[in-house]
Amino acid sequence: MNSPSNQLFDTYFTQPAMRAIFSDSGRVQGMLDFEAALARAEARAGLIPASAVAPIEAACQAELYDFAALSVAIATAGNSAIPLVKALGKQVAARSTEAERYVHLGATSQDAMDTGLVLQLRAAIELLEADLASLAARLAEQAERHAEVPLAGRTWLQHATPVTLGMKIAGWLGAITRHRQRLAELKPRLLSLQFGGASGSLAALGEYAWPVAEALADELGLSLPEQPWHTQRDRLVEFAALLGMLAGSLGKLGRDLSLLMQTEAGEVFEPAAPGKGCSSTMPHKRNPVGAAVLIGAATRAPGLVATMLAAMPQEHERSLGLWHAEWETLPELCCLVSGALQQALQLVPGLEVDAARMRANLDLTRGLVLAEAVSIALAQRIGRDAAHHLLEQCCKQAVKEGAHLRAVLGANAEVTARLSAAELDQLLDPAHYLGQARRWVARALAEHHALSR
Numbered sequence: 001m002n003s004p005s006n007q008l009f010d011t012y013f014t015q016p017a018m019r020a021i022f023s024d025s026g027r028v029q030g031m032l033d034f035e036a037a038l039a040r041a042e043a044r045a046g047l048i049p050a051s052a053v054a055p056i057e058a059a060c061q062a063e064l065y066d067f068a069a070l071s072v073a074i075a076t077a078g079n080s081a082i083p084l085v086k087a088l089g090k091q092v093a094a095r096s097t098e099a100e101r102y103v104h105l106g107a108t109s110q111d112a113m114d115t116g117l118v119l120q121l122r123a124a125i126e127l128l129e130a131d132l133a134s135l136a137a138r139l140a141e142q143a144e145r146h147a148e149v150p151l152a153g154r155t156w157l158q159h160a161t162p163v164t165l166g167m168k169i170a171g172w173l174g175a176i177t178r179h180r181q182r183l184a185e186l187k188p189r190l191l192s193l194q195f196g197g198a199s200g201s202l203a204a205l206g207e208y209a210w211p212v213a214e215a216l217a218d219e220l221g222l223s224l225p226e227q228p229w230h231t232q233r234d235r236l237v238e239f240a241a242l243l244g245m246l247a248g249s250l251g252k253l254g255r256d257l258s259l260l261m262q263t264e265a266g267e268v269f270e271p272a273a274p275g276k277g278c279s280s281t282m283p284h285k286r287n288p289v290g291a292a293v294l295i296g297a298a299t300r301a302p303g304l305v306a307t308m309l310a311a312m313p314q315e316h317e318r319s320l321g322l323w324h325a326e327w328e329t330l331p332e333l334c335c336l337v338s339g340a341l342q343q344a345l346q347l348v349p350g351l352e353v354d355a356a357r358m359r360a361n362l363d364l365t366r367g368l369v370l371a372e373a374v375s376i377a378l379a380q381r382i383g384r385d386a387a388h389h390l391l392e393q394c395c396k397q398a399v400k401e402g403a404h405l406r407a408v409l410g411a412n413a414e415v416t417a418r419l420s421a422a423e424l425d426q427l428l429d430p431a432h433y434l435g436q437a438r439r440w441v442a443r444a445l446a447e448h449h450a451l452s453r
Contacts, residue, residue: 013293015131018338021123022331024067030116031084032060034220038107041215047208048102055099059091079324081109106197106205106212110230110318114194117330118222121239122191124334125183131341132180132246133452138348139173140448142166147441150430151267151358152369154259159369162362162430165268165353167437168256170444175249177447182242190235193217196228199317231314231323236330243333244305250340251298254291257347261288267358271350290343297340304333362430367405371395373433374409374424381418390414 073083147166202209217224378387
């Protein structure tokens, strides 16, 4: 029997725990948690009798509700809270007709939906924070392990000057560290109560409005904003933008890794596993299937972020259509990024590194990758322009003759008059032209450790 939902790709692209948060059950439970907390808050403020709380709380369990029936009703009602509150009222009435009078008192549908979403996002952030911390720790380990391993730096997809694998991984780590900092900074703004009633004024609650709002924020462990944010969506969009950036940084990791795995490079590989990365027809293939998820998420995320941005200019005190555009967009972003994180967590700890191949690739151009080092050394003796011109001619000669640059330089009287054989040997050794690579690794590790304390 076929599954009624699209689950074929979820294991590949999504973290199951994140999908559970944004499942139908998760969405409904978020709204019901709001309704239960609202009853407790109103009882604390003296607006409703304390005896009404228990029947309302008992009915605020997602498993009591028929999601199929709710989905049909949503198509008519225009949002998920209206039919849910009606169903909640029936559940409460079956326990206490008196308590049913106080269900959803003074709130509006968007209060339940937006606050329910914030509660879901809080759970989502807990998953993201844990995964980001784990990924950062694994990246730090790999950056330190390979801090001294030279490989060809590549600009415009061509060999440039040597770097180290640790420096490249430290670049990945630095981005993750900054995203962790951003996430910590935006949480106080994002995890904010939505409670404004029909038009945001809470007029229906009269003198009880502020005490109930304070108690409700306290019950849910959310901040109480300066005013309701029914059509001010910057909090959600800020989070969406962060998710988009995170997807982009993970995509950068995936792109670099897939390029390093190319047959022509063969320097770093995803960890091997039975059946992983195989082809349906070519037995020799070892495809970067984890990197593909990272790149795929980075490709999809910008469109989802754009939807959130496009939905910002919402009309007056309640939006028509723009609010609706957010409902599936932000959850999908969360699921997409969580899936990419899961793949990264599988890739990074088991990276397979071929240092010998890296060194061989550095020699592919027969010393040309270190022409800059020689040019700079000569510039100190004959001037920058003259040194650059001289090295350019030597490089062209090496390419034309298929010779190693060291041989061409050693045969050039103008060069040997200023640089000894020992100096040339050292200048053409990649291990001696790594600049501040080790320092960059150390600094990235220091930033990571400072945040992880």
